[in-house]
Amino acid sequence: MPTPDPRFDSLPTPALILDEARMRRNIARLERHVTGLGATLRPHLKTVKSVDVARVLLAGGNGPATVSTLAEAEVFAAAGMKDLAYAVGIAPQKLARVAAIRAAGCDLVVVLDNPEAARAVAAHSRACGQSIPALIELDCDGHRSGVDPAGTEPVELGRLLVDGGAELRGVLTHAGGSYAVTGREAHAAFAERERLAAVTAATSLRTAGLPCPVVSIGSSPTAHAARDLTGITEVRAGVYVFFDLVQAGLGVCTLDDLALSALTSVIGHQREKGWAIIDAGWTALSQDRGTAQLSVDQGYGLVCDEAGRVLDDLIVVDVNQEHGIVASRPGSDRALPELPLGTRLRILPNHACAMAAMFERYHVVPVDERAPLKVWPRFGGW
């Protein structure tokens, strides 16, 4: 065990720790890759939900970015961000808030995949006297939402928007299915699937005389693996800012890239069972079990010492509300190390979005290792 870091002494545990150097490296890596392929990166702010992180992500500028809730749109718009895509299908009752955010000077774009939504966006555009822009969501892999990119729906939805008084901004797709495969080759194939779906629909729209200025694709695995972005204007990704055990397990990053962890304290032992009990339960770690389907199951998180060094084979094997049970991975021949009462550990997340969502603030370990921790608030809600 390392010497305790005095900067952590005043933190009640559990606490969310963010390694700023790793985060900046992750941000720069994908920015370089996507711009190198001729597209624009539109980071997804759903992972970070923090104006401070967004400022780093957007290199001090005000866009473009992606959001997953109108609460995010409102907070980031109020912070000056001018170019946001709300990448969750719009419901009619949300259009008044969308229009208010737009009226305050933010170019907020909505997403839809059905005629009812297209008619509602058009009707609201007419009613409020401003053309609300919309992206048509495409289903490139059967994962969740979206219309068939090769079918007639993109043009039908496009016409409903344009003829009805809304703005057709383009098309958007997300290969959520890329999380079901591992390795750069497999992710590159999904990236090409995203690209083909988006370009196919964009071509249909343009052939029909409709506009399609934005052709948007992305997921963290495909964004890193993409080799060709011909015809694509922008790439979206979110979790790469922090990375996590799922992304590492999928081969998108290494453990060394993981920027987020939960600081916790040992509060007891069941030594004959090889358990240490920690004060990080699911209220801190979340109940995400995203590595359960991968080749290495990390339980509810991989255990590091206070300095962030992985303690091999030690994972959180179970969680209750405010308790976690730390033990050696099933099948491991390593014994539980000495972890005296009060020892501080750090737990790496299966899913960074899910762990971060459980906390109200980041405690940021700055790039300068001797500098004091910074506090960056997070927000939630809708």
Next chain:
Amino acid sequence: MPTPDPRFDSLPTPALILDEARMRRNIARLERHVTGLGATLRPHLKTVKSVDVARVLLAGGNGPATVSTLAEAEVFAAAGMKDLAYAVGIAPQKLARVAAIRAAGCDLVVVLDNPEAARAVAAHSRACGQSIPALIELDCDGHRSGVDPAGTEPVELGRLLVDGGAELRGVLTHAGGSYAVTGREAHAAFAERERLAAVTAATSLRTAGLPCPVVSIGSSPTAHAARDLTGITEVRAGVYVFFDLVQAGLGVCTLDDLALSALTSVIGHQREKGWAIIDAGWTALSQDRGTAQLSVDQGYGLVCDEAGRVLDDLIVVDVNQEHGIVASRPGSDRALPELPLGTRLRILPNHACAMAAMFERYHVVPVDERAPLKVWPRFGGW
């Protein structure tokens, strides 16, 4: 589908809905049962994390109650509550906060199951000139923490506390294992196991000349099923205030008792798959899958109409961050009902504590059905 409830019109979805009438019925039922058996109910406030709900739970009084974090202890103590047990094993670095809460007039008791913690509580008692009271945690079912109630540890820990200058308040146990069995008979057996463990250790302490004024047991399943509380001074339970699909699946309550739900809006469909897409993902429903091990797997939650009536066989089959997929239960022959875009639904939780933890406030449907909704804030953190 019922007529839309205009009281929900101004709520952004997802939103957390609390049925006050059901909640009050749940509270009264367990209070009656436990006091009828001659013990005191010490409700666990970890589920509710709300001063408003706590006021109802404690019948307007200021205790006794149980908490799971020092943040809860601080909030409830500041609201005037005078008798709190912090039922998660104490770490030495938390004792300064404990002493501060006590110095402000709240009788906060800590829990421990190891000599290091007992020595730390004793040392801190001497250092701050006040005897900090502690309960010795017992392991009645191999579930998590605690010492063997029939072993020598309770007396050893008791002596460390008393001889070192702390206060030995008594013993505490929790049959977390009761969640692994179904039905009143099985839960009654676990309740008796809790009782025997606690009474055994209390007798050891008293025989050794040590005090044991408090003999505390409890879990929601055992608290409701207990038939004999001889020798027990208090019973703890938390989730019963709201109940949930796990408790219903275990036979502790019926679906009609569930007081909590997430209001959500339909944002799309994949009709050929029988899916409706809703705007409640895991940020609202949590990722709790507590019914996966029970005889009826409720996915990520059971779907109700806006009025709270269960739509038979309709569950949330998958969640992403801000998306849920609603479909018929696997094996069901029921087709997805018409759920037009924008339809509001309510999702019952697998685990009420976990769903509630995802929200910042309750929107309370008052007992008077014509009265406007109330807003009761929640808090989180540590």
